[in-house]
Amino acid sequence: MLTNLRSSVALHPRPVLFAVLLVAVAAGVLGLSQALIGPNTATSGYLTLLFLLSIIRANDIRARIFSVCWSIAVALLGFAVGSLGLWVTIVALIVVSLVQGFISVGESMLLTRSPVNLLAFASLSQAGAEVWHVVLGSFIGGAVVLVFAAIMHRRDVHAHVSVPTRDRLTYGIAAALGAVVIVLVAEAVGFPYVEWTLLSFTILLSVGAHERASRTVLRIGGSVAGALIAVPLASLPAPFPMVCAIVLLVFCVAYINEGNYGMFVVCLTPAVLLTTASEYSQVMLGVFRLESVLFATVVALACGAAVSLVTTRLEKRRDRR
Incomplete structure (x- = not known):
């Protein structure tokens, strides 16, 4: 282990x-x-x-x-x-x-x-x-x-992998639908960090449907771990929180270039929280971060499945003709 x-x-x-x-x-x-x-x-x-x-x-x-x-x-x-x-x-x-x-x-x-x-x-x-x-x-x-x-x-x-037009169109429609839902819901409930939700949504949607479940687990788990890391770091006297944020940002870049998405999210969440100027406490910022990831996950899964289902049915109907 x-x-x-x-x-x-x-x-x-x-x-x-x-x-x-x-x-x-x-x-x-x-x-x-x-x-x-x-x-x-x-x-x-x-x-x-x-x-x-x-x-x-x-x-x-x-x-x-x-x-x-x-x-x-x-x-x-x-x-x-x-x-x-x-x-x-x-x-x-x-x-x-x-x-x-x-x-x-x-x-x-x-x-x-x-x-x-x-x-x-x-x-x-x-x-x-x-x-x-x-x-x-x-x-x-x-x-x-x-x-x-x-x-x-x-x-x-x-080698460059060609992406079929159907997949591109499906992704574009799902992205547009989900983005509109996220913005309208955030506007309705007064959620202050709509960009966080939209970022999580676009990242989750960008992978294939077969990878979305594993990416979701990494995103949620990494966000939870990152929020738990951010709270004690934020309580340190200045300038230590900002120094920690810079170090975490370095690891973010290193992990994403290595293709290690799980550790990238673990480092990204506290880096974002420590550099966010807000009237909210670090605990509340962590809660907002988790809420944004969870809602983005629901929207990504729902939009991806719905658009894929509709396009599949339309193709079957066209083939029957």
Whole structure:
């Protein structure tokens, strides 16, 4: 059992060093952006970095550049609709979710954060940001990712796997349906962290139906463990909570590049909770985090199953003709 535990948390030195370098450079660049330009540019860069983190593992430079362009388009769309009200934002959310279903990156990796970033930039537009802040910050975040992707230059190239149009359409419809449900429910009950729920939903939905159950267990278990870790860390005197958050973020990057999703979630949850500025206590933030994961799980399973069932029946009806 101890051997299995060690193997599940073990990391090779190279991804750890890479993660340390990435986090250090990103923190330096974003910190400099905030000091010289302002917090909105730094926030835009940070959101773009998170959005594009997965494409560091993509081998095709064209896929990386396209991903950066897509991230900027999503940012600008979110910024544009943010001041136009809830229903315009929901229409934009549907469009982005549907388009995302037809976008593959490198080895068929989906840009799952598109709806999340749309909402984040919509919120940023209401915080006094200007459009050039968004564009410049997105370019900065994209540039950091492109540089580190070139440095990493993975040798284990996999053949591109074609995703059938039916699967892309099913994913896009399920993503749009679930995103709308999550936003409307959050608006109705006044849930303050809709982005958390939407992120968990998009991550769970992005895997195949046969992997969704295991991914759900990892997501819920990792969130519970991460919340339990965050509470005692938050009680430490400053600046220890922020130092712990940075260390956890380094491990997040290392684990995701190693493909260890379970440990990635365990480190991600306390990192998010420790860096969330809120009037709520760490215990309440942990509860909100768990609520968002549980609700996202229900929505992902329901939407995925419902859309698959409908498309299967439509195909059978078409074949009968």
